[in-house]
Amino acid sequence: MLELTDLDVRYGAVRALRGLSLTVAEGEIVALLGNNGAGKSTALAAVSGLVRPSAGRITLDGREVTGASPPAMVAAGVVHVPEGRRIFSTLTVRENLQLGGYLVRDGAELERRIARVYDLLPRLAERRDQQGGTLSGGEQQMLAIGRGLVAGPRLLMLDEPSMGLAPLIVTAVMDVIRDINAAGTTVLLVEQNAKAALRIAHRGHVLDQGAVTLHAPAAELAADPRVIEAYLGA
Amino acid sequence: MSQLVWNGLFVGSFYALVALGYSMVYGVIKLLNFAHGDLYMLGAFSGFAMLGALGGLVRSQSLLALLLVLVATMLVTGLAGMALERVAYRPLRGAPRLSLLITAVGASFALEYGTRAAAGADPRVYQVRLGGTTLHVLGARVTVQQLVLVAIAVALMVALHRLVTSSRQGRAMRAIALDPVAARLMGIDVDAVIARTFFLGSALAGAAGVMAGGYYGKIDFLMGFIIGLKAFTAAVIGGIGNIPGTMLGGLLLGLLESFGTDLLGGEWRDVFAFGCLILFLTVRPTGLLGERVTERV
Numbered sequence: 175m176l177e178l179t180d181l182d183v184r185y186g187a188v189r190a191l192r193g194l195s196l197t198v199a200e201g202e203i204v205a206l207l208g209n210n211g212a213g214k215s216t217a218l219a220a221v222s223g224l225v226r227p228s229a230g231r232i233t234l235d236g237r238e239v240t241g242a243s244p245p246a247m248v249a250a251g252v253v254h255v256p257e258g259r260r261i262f263s264t265l266t267v268r269e270n271l272q273l274g275g276y277l278v279r280d281g282a283e284l285e286r287r288i289a290r291v292y293d294l295l296p297r298l299a300e301r302r303d304q305q306g307g308t309l310s311g312g313e314q315q316m317l318a319i320g321r322g323l324v325a326g327p328r329l330l331m332l333d334e335p336s337m338g339l340a341p342l343i344v345t346a347v348m349d350v351i352r353d354i355n356a357a358g359t360t361v362l363l364v365e366q367n368a369k370a371a372l373r374i375a376h377r378g379h380v381l382d383q384g385a386v387t388l389h390a391p392a393a394e395l396a397a398d399p400r401v402i403e404a405y406l407g408a
Numbered sequence: 409m410s411q412l413v414w415n416g417l418f419v420g421s422f423y424a425l426v427a428l429g430y431s432m433v434y435g436v437i438k439l440l441n442f443a444h445g446d447l448y449m450l451g452a453f454s455g456f457a458m459l460g461a462l463g464g465l466v467r468s469q470s471l472l473a474l475l476l477v478l479v480a481t482m483l484v485t486g487l488a489g490m491a492l493e494r495v496a497y498r499p500l501r502g503a504p505r506l507s508l509l510i511t512a513v514g515a516s517f518a519l520e521y522g523t524r525a526a527a528g529a530d531p532r533v534y535q536v537r538l539g540g541t542t543l544h545v546l547g548a549r550v551t552v553q554q555l556v557l558v559a560i561a562v563a564l565m566v567a568l569h570r571l572v573t574s575s576r577q578g579r580a581m582r583a584i585a586l587d588p589v590a591a592r593l594m595g596i597d598v599d600a601v602i603a604r605t606f607f608l609g610s611a612l613a614g615a616a617g618v619m620a621g622g623y624y625g626k627i628d629f630l631m632g633f634i635i636g637l638k639a640f641t642a643a644v645i646g647g648i649g650n651i652p653g654t655m656l657g658g659l660l661l662g663l664l665e666s667f668g669t670d671l672l673g674g675e676w677r678d679v680f681a682f683g684c685l686i687l688f689l690t691v692r693p694t695g696l697l698g699e700r701v702t703e704r705v
């Protein structure tokens with residue numbers, strides 16, 4: 175479904191991605207692991223159109239989308255839930271969800287989608303009129319995911335959804351991601367918490383200095399001594 | 409007493425109309441658009457030109473003519489505001505704030521002296537002077553035309569408020585104000601929404617310009633300068649970036665001026681207004697209804 179080929183991204187003199195290649199097939203959960211500064215967020219930003227690659231190709235269903243704008247990518251069904259959640263803090267939960275469906279012009283359809291998110295994440299329904307910034311960290315993460323879902327993604331890209339959450343909440347978030355995937359949405363999951371990510375992922379890629387150094391089925395990665403040493407803290 | 413209140417509210421509703429554009433643009437892209445007052449001036453001149461073209465209708469149906477011209481002028485200044493954003497501000501997106509501010513001052517001069525080149529330096533006299541019957545309301549002398557102008561101003565403000573608080577476009581504007589990157593990830597075309605914000609703000613300023621022309625009678629190419637500063641003051645008093653706050657700030661500034669000049673004399677009016685500006689900037693820079701100051705660079 176998604177294919178990145180020899181992708182380069184530079185921020186001025188910094189080379190954040192150097193020849194990154196990876197693929198995500200329809201229906202998968204693919205984990206993207208790596209240390210701070212490895213280039214994980216940059217990879218997602220390149221796909222969603224926030225940054226423009228200086229070299230390489232991105233294709234979606236075989237169609238080239240390199241350098242497409244964020245609205246074009248959302249319209250194509252690729253939704254990026256950013257690192258740090260970036261909830262619209264003074265807007266209500268409901269307004270945040272409505273914004274997730276900004277490109278859904280049919281009001282009734284938008285309401286149906288928001289209702290589905292409330293079904294999946296009942297906590298959000300309880301807090302629909304509360305300002306996004308007043309939610310707990312875990313609730314904000316759920317809101318960020320729910321906001322992404324309202325757009326109706328075929329590919330959902332999540333950047334460190336476990337960041338700053340207690341272990342129990344991390345499990346809950348990962349369960350929600352697995353449910354979303356089971357319902358038919360392909361997931362590209364960036365995580366520092368390799369353990370949590372590899373538990374739900376089908377395959378994983380390890381990123382170092384802007385390129386993939388290792389990729390394998392999730393179970394294999396979880397058992398790989400190099401991964402255990404570097405990311406699973408055994 | 410009630411006369412002073414009425415005068416204050418009347419002038420204040422003009423200030424509020426102009427201040428809204430200032431405040432919206434600031435809210436969305438954190439730019440102090442110093443050229444905003446000049447769109448008010450441009451509105452007055454555009455209205456002047458259109459009234460001239462309408463000719464006969466103006467004499468027989470002056471209020472109707474003014475309303476038609478008002479709507480057409482809103483379109484003209486709205487588009488002018490969009491053009492200004494496209495030419496002067498968009499290329500500088502992401503540039504340091506100071507560059508933007510200097511560009512805005514430059515744009516202001518360009519509009520003022522462009523208008524002088526096109527329309528001349530001498531003041532023009534509006535073809536419509538709304539006479540109007542005087543009514544006595546709670547002891548204040550109120551003219552029918554004043555009531556009509558205030559009603560238009562209030563209607564425009566209510567419409568804007570509803571747009572911002574409960575429409576899809578308004579939500580997009582508020583989202584961009586809070587986090588432009590997240591807004592892009594929602595699929596919002598940020599440039600297009602910013603352009604529309606300029607359109608709305610500039611259209612309101614243009615409306616105020618025509619209303620001022622019809623009410624005060626005389627217009628000139630520098631008339632936007634002081635009102636621009638007053639609008640800025642009103643926005644600061646109410647809370648810049650905050651729509652209801654800005655409306656309140658406009659009315660409050662009108663009242664303060666009205667009572668202040670009554671106490672101290674007309675020549676103190678601007679001293680009084682800008683004294684308020686300084687007071688607020690030092691004591692309560694977020695304004696009356698302004699929330700937290702989120703400094704984003």
Ligand SMILES: Nc1ncnc2c1ncn2[C@@H]1O[C@H](COP(=O)(O)OP(=O)(O)OP(=O)(O)O)[C@@H](O)[C@H]1O
Nearest residue numbers: 185188190208209210211212213214215216217366
């Ligand atoms: N806007 C930017 N300007 C300059 N350099 C940047 C920018 N964003 C990222 N970088 C640099 O690019 C490299 C990759 O950053 P990126 O955010 O993609 O890493 P990451 O893997 O997501 O890290 P983390 O796990 O800390 O989120 C880093 O060296 C970072 O300093």
Ligand SMILES: [Mg+2]
Nearest residue numbers: 214215216257
């Ligand atoms: Mg990151």
